[in-house]
Amino acid sequence: MAGSKSPTPCGCFCFSRASFAWVGATLLLLADWVLLRPALPRICSLLMPTELPVLRVWVVGLSRWAVLWLGVQGVLKATLHCKSESARVHGWLAALEPLAAALGLALPGLALFRQLDSDRDADSTRLLFWGSRPDAFFLTYAAALPAAALWHKLGSLWAPSDHGDSGDKVRQLLGCLGSEIRRLPLVLVLLVLSCVGEMAIPFFTGRLTDWILQDRTADAFTRNIALMSILTIASAVLEFMGDGIFNSTKGRVHSHLQREVFQAVLRQETEFFLQNQTGAITSRVTDDTSSMCESLSENLSLLMWYLVRGLCLLAFMLWGSLTLTIITLVTLPLFFFLPKKLGKWYQSLEAQVRKSLAESSQVAIEALSAMPTVRSFANEEGEAQKFRQKLEKMKTLNQKEALVYVANLWTTSISGMLLKVGILYIGGHLVTRGAISSGNLVTFILYQIQFTTAVEVLLSTYPRVQKAVGSSEEIFEYLNRTPCCPPSGPLTPLEMEGLVQVQDVSFAYPNSPDVPVLQGLTFTLRPGEVTALVGPNGSGKSTVAALLQNLYQPTRGKLLLDGKPLPQYEHCYLHRQVAAVGQEPQLFGRSLQENIAYGLVQKPTMEEITTAAIESGAHSFISRLPQGYDTEAGEAGSQLSGGQRQAVALARALIRKPRLLILDDATSALDANSQLRVQQLLYESPERSSRSVLFITQNLSLVEQADHILFLKGGTVCEEGTHQQLMENNGCYCAMVQAPAATSE
Template sequence: MAALAWLAAGLLLLADWLLLRPGLPGFFSLLVPGVPLLRIWAVGLSRWAILGLGVRGILGVTTGAHGWMAALQLLTAALGLAQPGLASFRELASWGALRDGDNAGVLHWGSRLDAFVLSYVAAVPAAALWHKLGSLWAPSGRRGAGDMVRRLLGFLGSEKRSLRLVLVLLILSCLGEMAIPFFTGRINDWILQDKTAPSFARNIWLMSILTIASTVLEFAGDGIYNFTMGHMHSRAHGEVFRAVLHQETGFFLQNPAGSITSRVTEDTSKVCESISDKLNLLMWYLGRGLCLLAFMFWGSLYLTVVTLATLPLLFLLPQKLGKVYQSLEMKVQESLAKSTQVAIEALSAMPTVRSFANEEGEAQKFRQKLEEMKTLNKKGALAYVVEVWTTSISGMLLKVGILYFGGQLVVRGAVSSGDLVSFVLYQIQFTHVVEALLSCYPWMQKAVGSSEKIFEYLDRTPCSPLSGSLAPLNMEGLVEFQDVSFAYPNYPDVQVLQGLTFTLHPGKVTALVGPNGSGKSTVAALLQNLYQPTGGRVLLDGQPLVQFDHHYLHRQVAAVRQEPLLFGRSFRENIAYGLTRNPTMEEITAVAKESGAHDFISGLPQGYDTEVGETGNQLSGGQRQAVALARALIRRPRLLILDDATSALDANNQLRVQRLLYENRGPASPTVLLITQQLSLVEQAHHILFLKEGSVCEQGTHLQLTERSGGCYRAMVEALVAPSD
């Protein structure tokens, strides 16, 4: 198939050479006599149409084609429009080359073999470059720099209008920068022609004014741009963090906290900084390069073609190195995330590290991760050196070529010495622009590598829905587990719960007991909708738990764990955490008294405004449990889950919780699931479930279960009371 495509392309080239080259100019010379520019446009458009139809008809290239086949459509456009465009440019420049009779010079390609070949030499690289840029910025399944920029600029919202003003200021500033090369060439000619001093001084003043205006416009554009990008930075960080927070709980089991933190903070910052810095440079140098290219065409068509013919060579290596940069950057980010995870684990468990005297072991593990990153950075540095060296050599050779060909044109009288001076200055600046653009390309590729995980987080759809739509006015608190099975996402083959069936009745206290690893905490997690059952259903008031609105559900269902996490904020903020309303101080004090937290909080100098420290590390385990219990009680939930939540409380506070659970219970009392090993709390429960290997093996009241000879619950009770005998 590929061989036939190449054969067809060769036949089109042969037809262009044998038929279109001599035929079209002759035909339109008879049809449109005496108007060379119009005739050249007619020839060019006809050539584009005929070659385009050939590409579509013979090769079957369509609009959605990919690879080099798609570039053929651009090639036909470049071949057809290049010469009419140049002819029009010369007319606008008042060169008058097309005004004398029927002679269109080299632009009339039908009569010159070298011009025909030159059209392909110019059109093929131009079409290939345009196709490459188009594929880079067009949306596709594989994320590219264009997609990344569009997504990040989307965070600007209505402020994107500021970028239009920046573009206008940029174009005006770039035009002003052309003053120095332009007037330098003119001054050279005036000196050689003994022009008068007033004309010289007047143009010096004009050049100075244009240059100063260009600088002012540049500063204004940079200020507006940086102010606009600042908004993008903050919104991007917020959106990435928000996307992570809305993932299912299993996502956080499969991805370490250090890795997620690295992506949300460091990777997002790096991508935003790369975009704001490099996009600014990219726009500036691109606008400057287009202005320079226009003035270069104005000055000398031949020298401009020589300059452009060398550009594909300057693009090849950076294109390859860009892929190397992207691959290395992804590996560097992965290595950095791993080293960050090692540091976070060590710092968050310093008492354990210290107690095992393993400081050097953790330091060595961290150094190993840094060594991996060091090797990757060395490879990236080597690729950068090779790129800079190659680009510099190419630029130097281009300058030598321009001086040689330009000198020949001055000797033949084709251009003036002033035009050559202006062109050389344009070409030097143009080379610097190309080098700057090439240096931006690898940085954009590196930003693409850093953005992979960021956009993965932004685009990721949670495996289980976070929120439904149910929000009834009243909830009874009836819970039903119907043949529920469950396995954690990171261990899908290990069944924690198997065919679990039971009911929690409204207003009753149900104790869930059993050996470690039997699935008690998993039941609590399923009731909070942190995970979805792999089999069976969990119903709340007869409706699947997943169908309830997220915020409504967690106003009605509150849980306290054995080792609750507090936030580095005040007691007041921790107790009111997650509430959509601001509770009064009386409400906060009331629940703190119920949980036993009020006594020690009120004894602090700042009371409820005292900071609890990071994760509540300034509090004892019992104090954390008391605050967490107050945080649950202030919601007045219909379902309260206590997952070994009183294990660290002292005797007085345990007694307070016991009275809270069992005294004065009525229709308004919440349904309670009590997971504990404390017999004093279990024996008063209205119903007891004994869980073993993920299934309920016994259930009943304390009296019923203790009377069952050989039962699991009775054995547990005997084991608990044995030490006190």
Template sequence: WILQDKTATTLTRNITLMCILTIASALLEFVGDGIYNSTMGRVHSHFQGKVFQAVLRQETEFFQQNQTGNITSRVTDDTSTLCESLSEELSILMWYLVRGLCLLGLMLWGSLSLTLVTLAALPLLFLLPKKLGKWCQSLGVQVRDSLAEASQVAIEALSAMPTVRSFANEEGEAQKFRQKLEEMKTLNQKEALAYAVNLCTTDVSGLLLKVGILYIGGQMVITGTISSGNLVAFVLYQIQFTVAVKVLLSAYPRVQKAIGSSEKIFEYLDRTPRCPPRGLLIPSNMKSLVQFQDVSFAYPNDPDVLVLQGLTFTLYPGKVTALVGPNGSGKSTVAALLQNLYQPTMGQLLLDGEPLPQYEHRYLHRQVAAVGQEPQLFGRSIQENIAYGLIQKPTMEEIKSAAIQSGAHSFISGLPQGYDTEVGEAGGQLSGGQRQAVALARALIRKPRVLIL
């Protein structure tokens, strides 16, 4: 185009136009990438939040049957892998798909017969990567499972460091973690091999296709069916088209790997909690009469062993009732049932004459509060721990009043930051007695009608 116009003015104008187009293209690419990445970032956050919310809805048995490390790995690592992989691969797939279609149009315009030869060879290029893609997907699932198991080992050890150190088992835990990493290393090597084989077969297939096109095109030039110039142009288009197809085929296993990572995630999202639907009862006045009527219960992981069998008793308002018995007699199970953490296998558990599941979830847990022997605090301030779970933020006077009732106010007042003191992970900055006092204040601030200690 430029060579046809000999004048300097035309050359300058064309060069200026090319510069403008280049700058405009760069700006549009910048804006497009910014919008795309911003959108994918929001999708990632939203998706991770949805997965975590789906996990929180599950019944208590779900958390007993699935280890914390596995769940954590699915919610954090797997969602990140899925979103990041799809974010990168979708951008590549869209770009090269459009580019490939444009090049295909130019190839058809150049030579229909050579284009048909190229398209006839494409199924061979697709077949093997498809098979390898399934292999990569299977390996991706195994890698995510192995990572979840390794995470579980680390979480268990780090959350129980005093016990690990007390039994001098630091090296034992490190060895166990190394074993899990070795298992994951083997799977990663298989995954790398699958990717290399896929890349190699794609390269060889593309090279054979180029040789075939040159041979057939050469014969066509000899017979005069196509000019040498058109053959060169077609080969250039075909090389770029093959590159686009190669990129698409190499991205396919990575997409399959991301799909493999997503299997457990969507299993969580699609899982229906195995617990009765939450009720709607919100009575204005509760007498707090608790009745166990012929209650039997077996834990889901051992349904043939009844922990409670035909239990019947009544807890009257305004009275303290102590459950006394040997280890394993079901005292903690009674407390768990009363908190609606499980449902009786047989019989009924009534609160003011109504089954516990009939009450609205938040209302029920304002009326029934529990303080365990080993209470769980969160890595927040003392003030936030006492107000934990309340919809309406309590005043400082209400928080202090609950702390005074529980006996926690005296030691909290002696801390440099008072109620703003961070308690550390699981309340590790406080003594056992202090954790119990804060947990008791957390229960008392709700003014419960039933208090379980």
């Protein structure tokens, strides 16, 4: 039976590979302890002179690194063949390479620190050999494991991933800095110098403590206070310069990012806007983009500053006391584990909050844009209740976010207090034994407090970075999305005739691919002729208009303009030659002059705007307005009536002097005088011979003079001819003309 099938051979194979990875790592550990620990120091003691102990330690460390690296490569190659396990197994195996490097460099680095410290015995480096001090073996692992984990984590931020994880998102966030990223090296240099200067206060505080206890002279005291003050002031100046350079780029980055996102949205095909709600798109372009910019400015600044500061502090702590530094580093996993888990939860909650915000914005936009309908149905309270429901959902998610934030803050605070108590206790014992001086202990405690603060800030910033990653997911989907529409073509001929050929065109909308709208449609639009397209609602007339504007691509067949497919024409050029006016044209909240000239690369003269308005019948009511052509149309043309919007939209099309003019029920809201003017424009205008016209209307009285009439039904042309021919056929067209509703708008 299907349910009783045994595991596949591939599954067993993958299981053995995963097991081998663990076995291989364990064998490397044993080899490091049993073979490398006793053998390498002895070999180097025979080959290297005893007068150069630091050099001997470095040769041992580098040799250890090389041998471990070869073993790691063998383990990695043995597990690469298992595809299903590679992502999971290599998640930790990839950290073995930086671990091998850290193990090899840990002892040489510590030896170099001791050698440079003039207060220590230079020959103390011999105590770091594994043969004489086996505990040094465990010391190297205690120091190498956190370093390897940190290196692997930072490296994963830049490594590409097939799963689109947060590392890829962080790389893209930094990539959004664009050309401004070249300023970061200068900022980092200033931060390093500033952090080094800031170390003067703890350093001199410890030294002054020793001098006070030893009754040193007042001159040395004053001299060191002055030097500390100079270094502190220099540190503040350098920090100010770094912050100034960094903050000066924030505004440019914000504008650059919003522009890129908005342009990416504008490049998408028409189906994209049908499948995504306007409120959701608006939320991505505005709210989510602002959140990303906030993370790239404030949080990135905090990360850079406290990371550099933490590394400088760690170096000075190693210089001061190796034992206390190791104790501090061993506690670091307590700082990393819980914040990492909470950060993932925080990221998930933020994505849910953004989705909920987009949904509530969509409810508000729909209600506010249709207020006459809401009021006419007395559904104000219903819309308010629906909006409240969305807000309640978002309120619950915000409360969970707050809980995660408090839990993260509490865990880091408790860990920090326990660490301070432990350092004071162990440091006191070291002072009583004479291992370090009282001043060095004071200096180390000040370093350690600042280091712990830096770690706490980094860990508190990490969830906010995760929050930005959660909110940026949809934005990067927009930025990386390739439009399904064909790219702009190269054709921009100087002369165009305006001959349109629709050849065996079929079409179905992408969201309903099984519902054909047009089927085998074929007809021709000729210059100087008016072709009327009529038919019942839902027959596909508006779809034909959309296809001729290159808003969609036919699923079959071709649309030719002067014998060339529409996609082969350059985008702006094509839409100068093809102009359309719909039943409910969209105007913008700008002046009427700007609406008429909308989309033209070269700004038209006022005379050209007025001429187009006169042709469309818009000049008569525009001239009566107090501000004339400078009058604001209002949001979506709300300050104008339906007929006035159609007249302005018609002027917007005519000013282009198109070779193909499409009127898609564009006279439905016009009064009798305006409709008469449109008839004169179509049939008596001097420019009639220079353009093809596709006239789509339900008012059949306006198409009687058309040169050619197409009756569309079910996505196909079932009748065609002149008005007289179709009336004589006594078919569908004749029945529609004679229907009582034919004379109505």
